Amino acid sequence: MNSESFFQSAWQKYKTITPDASKVENLLRGRGEQLINDHIALRTFNIPGISRLELGTLFEALGYLKKDDMVFTEKKLMATYWLHPDSSLPKVFISELILEKTSPELQKWIHSVVDSFISGMGPLSLDVFLNPSWNPPNFVDYQKHYGESEYAAWTAAFGLQVNHYTVLVNALKTFSSLQELNEFLVAQGLSLNTAGGIVKGTPDQCLEQSSTMANKIKWAFADQTCEVMSCYYEFARRYPDAAGKLFQGFIPTSADKIFESTFEKK
Numbered sequence: 001m002n003s004e005s006f007f008q009s010a011w012q013k014y015k016t017i018t019p020d021a022s023k024v025e026n027l028l029r030g031r032g033e034q035l036i037n038d039h040i041a042l043r044t045f046n047i048p049g050i051s052r053l054e055l056g057t058l059f060e061a062l063g064y065l066k067k068d069d070m071v072f073t074e075k076k077l078m079a080t081y082w083l084h085p086d087s088s089l090p091k092v093f094i095s096e097l098i099l100e101k102t103s104p105e106l107q108k109w110i111h112s113v114v115d116s117f118i119s120g121m122g123p124l125s126l127d128v129f130l131n132p133s134w135n136p137p138n139f140v141d142y143q144k145h146y147g148e149s150e151y152a153a154w155t156a157a158f159g160l161q162v163n164h165y166t167v168l169v170n171a172l173k174t175f176s177s178l179q180e181l182n183e184f185l186v187a188q189g190l191s192l193n194t195a196g197g198i199v200k201g202t203p204d205q206c207l208e209q210s211s212t213m214a215n216k217i218k219w220a221f222a223d224q225t226c227e228v229m230s231c232y233y234e235f236a237r238r239y240p241d242a243a244g245k246l247f248q249g250f251i252p253t254s255a256d257k258i259f260e261s262t263f264e265k266k
């Protein structure tokens, strides 16, 4: 599979559980905009076979280069991002939950959800993000462990599919700022993630980000079908760094708040 067909197929799959992404896409195309994808994000666990660095090798095979690691202490996550020498291809951001830092009960639950999938999955390929992953857990267990780690619950429920796509705001012609885009989206009835303020990051940090709140969709768990938070759509405006080149990295404090776009409102 080449990069283009992968990102296209993953985009179609993502939109089936993210109605707001289609809504935003239609609104922006309606203004004559062309959408450039800044990055995709994927979520996993640090379990051999599906760890973030193993998943990253699938993108390295497409020519991507591994860049920085990031640590999210409070959420017990680590993440890494990859860039492609062809800057028209999106950056790839993969995070993983560090299971040893979670409770024995949560570790046991995650292993019960993913282990048989991993032992039966064969060699890794990009299809791992397009095909269904492990069978969804029981909703009662999802709820039980949600309080300890929303990230664990989300990933157990949805598997290895793309968690979000991201509009590169720099490429939009009819908006001069991220704030202006946010105001337009709110006026159109979309709800944005307000954790840490609607805009995360500053021009000084060379990256400003915002995102929709994840859609709430009906999802078939093993025991029942329930409405849960699925995926969100992100918006990123990048600024030149000290060397005058458009910044291509990520800001951990901003990413930390963006993770909360899938959090159930309390």
Ligand code: NI
Pocket (backbone or CB within 6 Å): 039, 040, 041, 093, 164, 166, 234, 258
């Ligand atoms: Ni992102």
